[in-house]
Amino acid sequence: MESNKKRGNLIQWFIGIGDLLVVNALFFAVYYLMGEGYTRAIDSHLREVVLLLNFCYFFSVYFVPIQLHASVIFLEKIVQRAFLLVTFFIILFATCLTFLNIGDQLATFLLLYYISLVVFFSFWRVIVRISLKIYRRKGYNFKAVVIVGAGKNGMELYRVMKDDLAYGFHVLGFFDDNLALKDVLPNYLGMTHEVERYCLENSVDEIYCTLPGTQDEKMLRMLNFAEKNMIRFYIVPEFYRMVKKSLLMEMMDTVPLLTIRREPLQSAYNRSLKRAFDIVFSLAVLLTVFPIMYVVIGLLIKLSSPGPILFRQKRTGIYGEEFFCYKFRTMRVNEEADTQQAQKDDPRKTKIGDFLRRTNIDEFPQFMNVLAGHMSVVGPRPHMLKHTEQYSAIIDKYMVRHLVKPGVTGWAQVTGYRGETRTLEQMEGRVKRDVWYIENWSFFLDLKIIVVTIVNMFTGEKNAY
Template identity: 40%
Template sequence: MISKLIKNTYILLLIVDLLLINIVVYFVFEKIHQSLQFNAYISVFWCVTSIFTNYYKVYRFTNFYRLLRLTVVQALFFTLGFFAYFGIFKEGEVVNTQFKTLIITLGSLALFKLISFLILKKIRQFGSNFKKVIFFEKDDTTKKMIKLFQNRASLGYSFLGYFSNKITDDSNYLGNESELYDFLKLNEIDEIYATLSNLKKAQVKKLTKYTSLHNITLKLIPDSKEFYSKSRNVEFYDDTLKVLSVKKLPFDLIENRIIKRVFDILFSSFVCLFIISWLYPVLWILIKIESRGPAIFKQEREGFNGNEFVCYKFRSMYINKQANKVHAIKNDSRITPIGKFIRKTSLDEIPQFFNVLLGDMSVVGPRPHLESLALEYQKDVDNYLERHAVKPGITGLAQISGYRGEIKKKSDIKNRVRLDIFYIENWSFMLDIKIVVSTVLNVFKGDENAY
């Protein structure tokens, strides 16, 4: 139970820190200067700076000196932001309790960080909040790490054993490489440590792909000749133990998921209030006048983690039995006259902003496919399922790159998936903005694949 409660310590610690900041401001700061504006400013400033300083990136192997450095750096940024408020909004005013408030706030935050750090170590010593780990191949460094995990319970690692293609009678030996993947399917493993000196590049690539798809953390134990790339972080577990951590994908970080979700809500709310509010009734009337049937077409599509959801679109076709089986093609006889216009201008996708608000979709992401067609695409593209790592989008990198609409040949879906995966692995907020702007421009310029 305790382990589940502290699983997402980042959010829990952030909430407590924000409460501490606001409580100190309320009780210590001069009441005349208390305002919602200041509380909102200082809270947002703390959240933003904590992301850039990596304040909450405290790991099981983090030592006291790194903890101290994080605290000092964050305190310096917070101090600058604290006094900047008065320079911007209260220029020339003297507030007697400024320094008192700042010192008590920083002292409370530092004390809480230290106490929470020590409490977590104690909890792990008693067997809670531990991570189940296994090793793939074994060398001298591996032996040191296993000994470290077994002797220092406060790190919170539960060593289950190791796999190797060299069969031994060691009690910790669990099996060979093929048995490793069977073991992973049947057991909930948190981390895998792989010894690079005994593995081929193909084995590392396969392991990297598997762990990425199944949300398992992969740690690589290097030899003296191992090179370090941008895709790997160097972590020190002890004075002599060095480990390469395969960097997480952008959406593995909760702060990125929060930024993307906030953008989705704000952007979709704007579209719903200022565009759909008047466009919806106009198109509803035109569609209903032209042909019989509902104005909104509902279709089940594949979403996040492969789960199905109901996708909304303005109906652009006459009612037909093939609507849920076959994509539209050029000069498709099923498309109505008004349907040609709304498809050409992508207005048929507008109702999907409701899907975004409901949490089924994102403004930007891989386009959702029909389940029947998705099964066919999986046969042609090996890494097709990686698209399910994020929510599907109204628009995406593949769409603005010319890969939208009808799939005419296998290379079309392969290129679409390639761009979708590139987006997932290289996401940034500015990339989303670029895709949205390009989509809007394409609506006015026209897209030859929009039919």
């Protein structure tokens, strides 16, 4: 067990040294490739610049620490943290160069270094994480753990830890006072009063307690033991059997509060970042391609059938507020527009309308909604008022999707839930993905969804009709 702890420390050192090699190797690669015309200011201060380079890395990694060795971390988060670290590092490095009076002469060099560092640093971090997962699957760098309590929560925890060895857990077994479970558990180690002796004799790293709240004396005893013997102690709350959610703890003075949903967009900074991106992106679309689209597509729509170029419909927005959503008109004017979804081979569609729907071009006028603040570029798709009324009554978490602004595109749409929802299961699947987006929002996730949407515009989608 001790060797695994040492390996864990060595892995963190290895990642840090690898980071430094990437930072320095790319610096010298860009330095020599760009030539004297762009790097002459560095020549007379090369030693100081390299020292500053490494100092800035150590300072930056203090604020954006390495988390690659964590049990569970997704590749998307790794890329996001790599981007944050590199951005913070470059800003700090450029500031230090300014104090040397050479920062303003190296703008092109720093820009190229920044772009290359984002790409290669992210690639390096992802490769390290994948390698670490392979290393753990071979039985190395694991934490020896025991589970106290063999109820539903305990068994589910065991299943999660055993399903993917890449998490780095080695479950030694269970402790439970119900002797009837002795012959059915994967590895029964004894009763709860035997936990302490076993942990001392077997160098246990972590104790996971899944006992019900009625046995708080036993939990307190084991907690105190773990604290005294430098063993990490975790409690799986009893109500997890009913609330299968990722809970978030907050503190009100000394009182702990558990909330059932993590919402990154509750942060004022995240909301400001998302809104700033919405404004820049929507303005870019509305001032460039949209005027041309409006003239060309508008003419084709007028030629296809009588009626307006834009279709305006009331949809449900953030916090249930109603707003008028705009689209290029894809159907003949009809009385069912506000009550009936578009279907495959819908007779109401025009020929140009069918093309607009398949390519998502019909959604472009919604960038006016984005600029006005009713919508965001990315978010849960806004539904017709009839659907909001209908599904909110039969799907428990349906209204949760309205905690954020609706989007021109969304996570549900790029994961197979675009278009008509014929069954309740399809709508539940869409709502599940919308809620997941709200709980896992990041700026990089928005960028990923936009890229996939653009790709789908050219490759087509089977549900786009």
